[in-house]
Amino acid sequence: MGSALDKDQGAGNDVPMPHDHRDHPHDRLPSDPALRVRALETVLTQKGLIDPAALDEIIDTYENRIGPRNGARVVARAWRDPDFCAALLDDATAVVSGMGYYGRQGEHMVAVQNTDETHNMVVCTLCSCYPWPLLGIPPTWYKSDAYRARAVREPRKVLADFGVTLPEGTAVRVWDSTAEVRYLVVPQRPEGTDGMSEEQLMALVTRDSMIGTGLAVSP
Amino acid sequence: MTARPEPVFSEPWHAQVFALTVHLNEAGHFDWPEWAVAFGATLKKDGLSRELDGGDDYFAAWLETLEAFLGDKGLAGATELQEKKAAWEAAFLRTPHGAPVRL
Numbered sequence: 001m002g003s004a005l006d007k008d009q010g011a012g013n014d015v016p017m018p019h020d021h022r023d024h025p026h027d028r029l030p031s032d033p034a035l036r037v038r039a040l041e042t043v044l045t046q047k048g049l050i051d052p053a054a055l056d057e058i059i060d061t062y063e064n065r066i067g068p069r070n071g072a073r074v075v076a077r078a079w080r081d082p083d084f085c086a087a088l089l090d091d092a093t094a095v096v097s098g099m100g101y102y103g104r105q106g107e108h109m110v111a112v113q114n115t116d117e118t119h120n121m122v123v124c125t126l127c128s129c130y131p132w133p134l135l136g137i138p139p140t141w142y143k144s145d146a147y148r149a150r151a152v153r154e155p156r157k158v159l160a161d162f163g164v165t166l167p168e169g170t171a172v173r174v175w176d177s178t179a180e181v182r183y184l185v186v187p188q189r190p191e192g193t194d195g196m197s198e199e200q201l202m203a204l205v206t207r208d209s210m211i212g213t214g215l216a217v218s219p
Numbered sequence: 220m221t222a223r224p225e226p227v228f229s230e231p232w233h234a235q236v237f238a239l240t241v242h243l244n245e246a247g248h249f250d251w252p253e254w255a256v257a258f259g260a261t262l263k264k265d266g267l268s269r270e271l272d273g274g275d276d277y278f279a280a281w282l283e284t285l286e287a288f289l290g291d292k293g294l295a296g297a298t299e300l301q302e303k304k305a306a307w308e309a310a311f312l313r314t315p316h317g318a319p320v321r322l
Contacts, residue, residue, distance in 0.1 A: 034232040039303035058238040105251035126259035143273030179255035
């Protein structure tokens with residue numbers, strides 16, 4: 001919009017222009033929500049309620065350090081080690097905490113294992129509860145009304161949208177996350193992966209396979 | 220597997236409002252289930268008039284919830300937030316290009 005106008009302004013800047021926000025030099029004014037967040041941050045900082053450095057630390061953690069690789073490591077280990085798998089299914093909170101993945105919001109983790117009989121799938125119908133320490137921040141679709149409503153009502157159709165078709169005899173079980181309980185799906189181990197290392201197996205464990213909207217990748 | 224993952228936060232303010240909330244929770248100003256109930260109520264209300272896509276509208280609901288939540292708890296009132304927002308807006312408008320924006 002108005003690119004020619006912008007170029008003219010860039011050359012002189014002293015040319016009087018009508019006050020049109022689209023082409024105004026101040027079009028870098030942050031959006032309304034961005035300004036509201038900035039106001040919140042300033043007010044809370046001035047009151048000593050928050051530490052701006054801690055905010056940067058939280059953002060860095062979730063953008064760069066926590067993600068689906070954490071969950072993939074848990075799944076790969078469960079595939080390789082039956083004792084670990086049994087412990088994970090028994091008390092996932094304790095097991096993943098032992099690996100350094102613990103919920104800072106005090107939630108419990110529950111691991112549910114896919115079998116030939118049952119395919120597990122996770123949703124949060126309330127908002128967007130998700131196992132952050134294991135999978136990071138949820139993808140946009142997980143937070144959409146469409147997924148949140150349809151996952152419970154028509155899980156097989158949702159799975160089909162994700163390109164997953166299950167055998168007719170496999171039941172689909174949908175787990176509704178809450179602020180207190182978050183679920184990790186342990187997908188089925190693909191064929192032809194005997195003898196693979198933990199790192200090699202991790203590469204087969206997709207984020208979606210741990211939400212239950214995908215399957216682990218075959219090598 | 221080779222598809223590039225979408226960015227964790229598509230806008231800087233999404234990250235900021237997320238971090239603010241997590242930080243306030245970790246500092247003990249509220250517990251997470253309490254937050255989730257309030258946030259869920261906002262999503263439900265917003266979702267009545269249109270289908271939320273889980274992107275910008277999701278974080279708009281998050282921000283709306285946090286503002287109301289902090290007002291209810293007496294941590295930050297609507298008036299002081301509006302004043303501070305206006306002050307930031309004025310600061311952006313008077314600051315020349317390239318210069319750091321300060322209140």
